[in-house]
Every structure is written in C-alpha cells, then in structure tokens.
Amino acid sequence: MNAATVTRKPYTPKEAVERLRHGDLGAWPVVGALVAIAVVFGSLNEHFLSPENLTNLALQMAATGTISLGIIMVLLLGEIDLSAGSVSGLCAVVMAILSVRQGWNPILAIVVALAAGALVGLLHGIMFTKLRMPSFVVTLAGLIGWQGLLLYLLGEGGIVNLPFDGFVAKLSDTWLPAWLAWTIVALLVLTSGGSSLVNRRLRLAAELPVPPAWWAAVKIGALTAVLAGAVLVMSADRGVPLLLVIFGTLVVAFDLVLRHTAFGRWMYAVGGNVEAARRAGISVTRIRVLAFVLSSTLAAFGGILSASRLSAVNQGSGGSDILLMAIAAAVIGGTSLFGGRGRTYAALLGILVIQSITNGMFLLSVDSSVRYMVTAAVLALAVAIDSLARRGSTT
Amino acid sequence: MISAKNVSKRYGAVQALQEVSLDLHPGEVVALVGDNGAGKSTLVKVIAGVVGPDSGGVTIDGEPAHIGNPHDAQRLGISTVYQDLALCENLDVVANLYLGAERRKWSLLSHIRMERSARDLLTSLDVRIRDIRVPVAMLSGGQRQSVAIARALIGEPRLVILDEPTAALGVEQTAQVLDLIRRLRERGLAVLLISHNLADVRAVSDRVVVLRLGRNAGEFRTADATQESIVAAITGAAA
Ligand SMILES: Nc1ncnc2c1ncn2[C@@H]1O[C@H](COP(=O)(O)OP(=O)(O)OP(=O)(O)O)[C@@H](O)[C@H]1O
Numbered sequence: 001m002n003a004a005t006v007t008r009k010p011y012t013p014k015e016a017v018e019r020l021r022h023g024d025l026g027a028w029p030v031v032g033a034l035v036a037i038a039v040v041f042g043s044l045n046e047h048f049l050s051p052e053n054l055t056n057l058a059l060q061m062a063a064t065g066t067i068s069l070g071i072i073m074v075l076l077l078g079e080i081d082l083s084a085g086s087v088s089g090l091c092a093v094v095m096a097i098l099s100v101r102q103g104w105n106p107i108l109a110i111v112v113a114l115a116a117g118a119l120v121g122l123l124h125g126i127m128f129t130k131l132r133m134p135s136f137v138v139t140l141a142g143l144i145g146w147q148g149l150l151l152y153l154l155g156e157g158g159i160v161n162l163p164f165d166g167f168v169a170k171l172s173d174t175w176l177p178a179w180l181a182w183t184i185v186a187l188l189v190l191t192s193g194g195s196s197l198v199n200r201r202l203r204l205a206a207e208l209p210v211p212p213a214w215w216a217a218v219k220i221g222a223l224t225a226v227l228a229g230a231v232l233v234m235s236a237d238r239g240v241p242l243l244l245v246i247f248g249t250l251v252v253a254f255d256l257v258l259r260h261t262a263f264g265r266w267m268y269a270v271g272g273n274v275e276a277a278r279r280a281g282i283s284v285t286r287i288r289v290l291a292f293v294l295s296s297t298l299a300a301f302g303g304i305l306s307a308s309r310l311s312a313v314n315q316g317s318g319g320s321d322i323l324l325m326a327i328a329a330a331v332i333g334g335t336s337l338f339g340g341r342g343r344t345y346a347a348l349l350g351i352l353v354i355q356s357i358t359n360g361m362f363l364l365s366v367d368s369s370v371r372y373m374v375t376a377a378v379l380a381l382a383v384a385i386d387s388l389a390r391r392g393s394t395t
Numbered sequence: 396m397i398s399a400k401n402v403s404k405r406y407g408a409v410q411a412l413q414e415v416s417l418d419l420h421p422g423e424v425v426a427l428v429g430d431n432g433a434g435k436s437t438l439v440k441v442i443a444g445v446v447g448p449d450s451g452g453v454t455i456d457g458e459p460a461h462i463g464n465p466h467d468a469q470r471l472g473i474s475t476v477y478q479d480l481a482l483c484e485n486l487d488v489v490a491n492l493y494l495g496a497e498r499r500k501w502s503l504l505s506h507i508r509m510e511r512s513a514r515d516l517l518t519s520l521d522v523r524i525r526d527i528r529v530p531v532a533m534l535s536g537g538q539r540q541s542v543a544i545a546r547a548l549i550g551e552p553r554l555v556i557l558d559e560p561t562a563a564l565g566v567e568q569t570a571q572v573l574d575l576i577r578r579l580r581e582r583g584l585a586v587l588l589i590s591h592n593l594a595d596v597r598a599v600s601d602r603v604v605v606l607r608l609g610r611n612a613g614e615f616r617t618a619d620a621t622q623e624s625i626v627a628a629i630t631g632a633a634a
C-alpha cells in the first residue's frame with residue numbers, strides 16, 4: 001500500500017464546504033461564541049475575566065451542566081425530557097429529607113436519591129415505549145407531577161437546610177490543591193496522547209489511513225493549552241473546584257461510553273433511523289428506556305449538586321429556568337434536536353456559553369429581563385443552525 | 396440450494412400466492428418479475444421470514460427449513476436488502492455495515508478490526524468510497540445502495556435477496572449496482588433480484604421467473620429468452 005492511501009488527506013476547501021453544508025460544523029460555532037463572549041464582556045467589565053469570577057463560573061456550571069448531560073441522552077434519540085428540572089429538585093429534596101430530617105448517612109441518602117431518579121426515568125421510559133405516549137407529553141406530565149410531589153414531601157416547612165460542614169455542602173466547597181490539579185492535567189494529557197499514539201500504531205499496522213502526525217500533535221497541544229490555562233487561572237484564585245472535576249469526569253465518561261460501546265452506537269442508530277435499528281436486531285425499546293433512565297438519574301445528580309451549592313433545598317429547587325437552561329445548553333453545544341447527532345461535550349460547551357452570558361450580564365447589573373431575551377436569542381440561533389444543518393443533510 | 400415449494404398465502408379476499416415454487420442455486424442470479432400485485436414482495440417476505448405462508452414452505456438443500464421470523468432466516472444464511480435502504484444516515488459506513496452485529500472485545504467496540512474488514516469487503520466488491528468514516532448522508536445514491544448490499548454480506552449469507560435495488564438510481568449508479576450484483580454471483584452466492592426494469596434483468600440475471608396473479612407464469616434462461624416472450628408471460632398475453 002502506498003503512502004497516499006495510508007495518510008488520510010486533509011479536506012480540500014470544496015470538501016470542507018460540503019461537510020459544512022451537511023451540518024458537520026463540529027464545535028466551531030460554540031468556540032466562536034465563547035471567544036466573542038470573552039471579548040465583549042471582558043472589555044465591558046474588567047472583573048469578568050478575573051480568576052475569581054472565572055472560578056465562580058466553573059462552580060456555577062456543574063449542576064445545570066450535569067442536568068444538560070442527561071438531556072443529551074434523550075435528545076440523541078430525537079426525544080425530549082421536559083421533566084429534568086422537576087426531577088432534579090425532587091431528588092435533591094429526597095436526599096435532603098433522608099440525610100437531614102431522617103439523619104441518614106449522606107452518601108446513602110445520595111444513592112437512594114439517585115435510585116429514585118432512575119425509577120422516575122424508568123417510569124417515563126415505560127410510558128413512552130409501552131403506552132406509546134409522545135415523550136413530550138410524558139415528560140410534561142412529569143414536569144408538573146414531580147414538582148407536586150416535591151411540594152408534598154417538603155410539607156409545611158418548605159425548606160430543608162443542609163449543614164454547612166456536612167458532606168453534601170462540602171462537595172461544592174472543596175478545592176483541589178495545585179499539585180493535585182496539575183497531576184490530573186498531566187495524567188489527562190499523557191493518557192490522551194498515549195492512546196492516540198497507540199491507536200495510530202494499530203491503524204498503521206492494520207494498513208488503515210491515519211490523519212497526519214502534525215494534526216494529532218496540534219490536538220494534544222490544544223488540549224494541554226486549554227487544561228493548563230484553566231488550572232492556571234483557577235489556581236490563582238481558590239483552586240479548581242471539585243464540582244467541576246465531577247462534572248468533567250461525567251462528560252468524559254459518557255463520551256467514552258457513547259463512542260466505544262455497542263450501547264452508545266445503538267443510541268446513535270436509534271436516533272438516526274429507528275426502523276433501520278430495529279431491522280438490525282437492536283432492541284429499540286431497551287435503548288429508549290435506558291436513555292430516559294440516564295436522563296433522570298443525571299438530573300437527580302445535578303439536583304444534588306445544586307442543593308450542595310445552596311446548602312439547602314426549598315420549594316423552588318429545580319424550578320424556574322433550570323430546565324430551559326439545560327436544554328438550551330445541550331442544543332447550543334451542538335446536540336441536534338432531531339436526534340442522532342451530538343456529543344457529551346455539548347453539555348460542557350453549551351453550559352459554558354449560557355453561564356458566561358448569565359454571569360457577564362449579572363456583573364454588568366443588566367436586568368434579568370434582558371438576560372432572558374439574550375439567552376433566548378442565542379438558543380434560537382443554535383436551533384436555526386441545527387435545522388439548517390438537518391436540511392442540508394437530507395437533501 | 397434454497398427453494399420455495401408450493402407456497403400459498405392469502406390476505407383476506409386476495410390470494411397473493413398460489414402454489415408458487417422457486418429454486419435458487421449458488422452462483423446464480425434469478426430475477427423475479429411480474430406486474431404490480433403479482434406477489435413478488437409477498438414471496439420474498441415468506442422466504443425472509445417476514446410473513447408465514449398458509450401452506451408450502453422453504454427447503455434448504457432439500458430439508459424443510461423452519462423460518463418463523465427474520466432472525467431465523469438470517470441465521471440460515473438468507474439476507475435481504477429492502478427497498479427502503481434501512482441505513483442510519485448519521486452513522487458512517489463502517490458503523491452501518493456492522494449495525495447490530497458489532498465486533499466487540501470486553502464489550503468495547505473493535506473499531507480497527509471492523510474498519511479493516513469493512514475496507515476489505517468493499518474493495519473485494521469494488522465499491523469505491525473515498526472516506527468510509529464520513530456519515531452515510533454524504534454518499535451518493537449508488538454508493539448508499541452499495542453499502543446496503545455490502546451490509547447484507549456481513550453475516551456470510553448464502554442467499555441475498557434484493558428488492559428493486561436500482562429503482563431510485565440514475566444510469567451510471569445503476570450500472571455500479573449491477574456490477575455489484577455480478578460480483579455477488581462470482582462469490583458463489585445465490586441472488587434473488589426483484590425488478591420492474593427488464594433491461595436490468597436481462598443485463599445481470601441468469602434465469603427469469605415470472606409471477607402473474609400469484610402463480611408461476613413462466614421461467615426462462617435469460618440468454619435464450621426474448622424481451623417479447625418475457626413481457627408476454629408477465630401480461631398473460633398468449634405467447
Ligand atoms: N399486508 C397485506 N394485506 C393485504 N393484502 C396484501 C398485503 N400485502 C400484499 N397484499 C396483496 O397481495 C397481492 C400481492 O402483493 P405483492 O406486494 O406481493 O405484489 P408485488 O408483486 O410485490 O407488487 P409490486 O410490484 O407493486 O411491488 C396484492 O394484491 C396485494 O394487494
């Protein structure tokens with residue numbers, strides 16, 4: 001085999017345009033948006049890009065980002081989960097009641113709350129697959145119903161405070177010491193560099209095309225720069241928040257599962273063409289139920305992280321704009337509403353966009369009315385890009 | 396050899412198939428032709444296990460085969476490419492070829508092994524796709540049809556059934572797919588081709604089986620048959 005066939009050629013401009021037309025934009029629109037946000041808010045307010053504010057931003061992202069990660073699981077199937085906000089609040093309340101009012105071990109309370117989330121998701125999944133109710137309706141009922149259960153459980157008091165020095169509250173007040181943060185960065189860079197090197201060797205041995213070596217080097221370099229930059233900034237303040245590490249771990253873990261297991265492949269298949277998946281012998285029902293279970297469980301976890309930051313749960317837990325923020329983040333990050341397209345990094349990138357807009361406007365003391373409108377405009381833009389990409393890929 | 400023997404199937408008042416028989420030999424392309432509603436798709440569905448016959452059945456090498464569902468058919472080496480391609484447009488060629496039959500190791504996908512054998516398979520069929528890692532949505536109609544047909548070969552079948560594989564294709568892409576069908580024959584597979592296009596049928600098939608109103612209405616060696624005699628059998632005009 002000659003060198004030309006072994007090296008996968010970079011795309012010619014014409015092919016690149018063709019890929020763009022087919023919606024293969026990747027993460028570039030989001031990265032562009034982030035740069036624009038940094039420039040605009042950074043120039044309007046000198047505090048926006050300060051280590052303290054950026055560290056706050058990292059801390060604020062985790063809860064809604066985790067919920068958004070769950071939303072991605074159902075969006076990949078072309079479905080929607082409108083109940084994620086309510087479920088997050090409900091499970092946080094379950095956790096708080098068990099650990100504070102009942103005096104359970106907090107870790108056990110968290111596990112039970114997550115199991116409750118999984119159960120809720122199972123119920124949604126069964127209603128969707130067996131009763132054939134549209135996911136929109138099932139989870140809309142969930143949105144109202146689980147909110148009702150939350151209020152019922154909270155009862156008279158309406159609020160449960162978590163002890164400030166308790167395990168749950170500590171989660172969001174733990175900061176990685178610099179040496180640990182740098183060790184993690186080094187490990188991540190080494191693992192990803194090493195695995196791409198091994199993968200390259202194996203592909204060459206199997207006489208499969210590989211991207212040019214400089215491209216792999218650029219990718220590793222970019223990863224190193226981003227991670228090191230983030231750690232540098234946050235270490236200048238309180239350090240890397242544990243919450244961010246937890247969220248990041250979830251994003252990476254789910255990405256690996258989706259890309260390297262048959263379950264993940266089948267998620268994309270069901271989202272791309274249900275009929276084809278069914279004919280290929282994939283149990284579509286099982287995939288769908290699992291997606292709803294994952295969505296609700298991740299929502300539950302997001303709710304717990306949120307309760308940790310507030311050190312309390314109340315009647316507003318999981319309410320107001322959390323659900324819409326989570327859905328918007330997934331879509332802004334590049335997950336298609338039509339199913340079958342998107343990666344878990346969408347949760348990370350999308351929530352970063354939304355949270356920095358929110359945070360930046362807060363710093364500028366812009367009224368929340370304006371903030372809503374700006375977020376809506378960003379969401380509309382993301383959905384428009386998604387719809388155009390879909391049109392491009394079906395014609 | 397795979398045969399359908401005296402297959403009958405009734406849908407309510409419609410006798411879709413009446414005592415229809417068909418033999419399929421390795422290394423032979425058989426074209427199944429007939430007017431709309433003649434029962435072609437129904438016969439294929441019986442062989443592929445999608446519907447059960449009222450009487451009659453399928454034999455493999457002379458032994459009656461139990462085909463209760465599509466899975467049974469696949470296990471017995473009968474692979475079907477349906478008219479609507481049943482590809483996932485968002486997945487790449489490799490993922491589509493192995494969909495539902497992914498090669499795994501410790502429950503992790505063996506990307507490299509699948510890509511290697513996908514390449515070998517496509518090369519052996521002379522299917523040209525520049526980058527098999529792009530989503531299928533970006534391929535031409537002929538390339539997609541080729542992927543769908545290649546996919547039928549993953550389970551090492553002995554019979555491949557193609558329902559109207561060239562219906563939606565232009566001239567050049569039709570030629571590509573016909574070439575591919577010839578290569579299936581060279582591999583020693585039995586091929587059953589349903590088509591309304593007699594030009595295609597004459598170009599690739601070895602034998603033509605005609606159905607009319609749910610019954611066998613003639614069988615020709617393609618090399619010996621004239622277009623007129625086939626048309627006459629299809630329409631029922633005195634030949
Ligand atoms: N599921 C069904 N229910 C009722 N009748 C059916 C069903 N499937 C097929 N038929 C009838 O059986 C007869 C044979 O149909 P079939 O689809 O096998 O024809 P065909 O030769 O494939 O036609 P075409 O060339 O239009 O695809 C037709 O009269 C059709 O209306």
Ligand SMILES: [Mg+2]
Nearest residue numbers: 432435436437
């Ligand atoms: Mg038909």
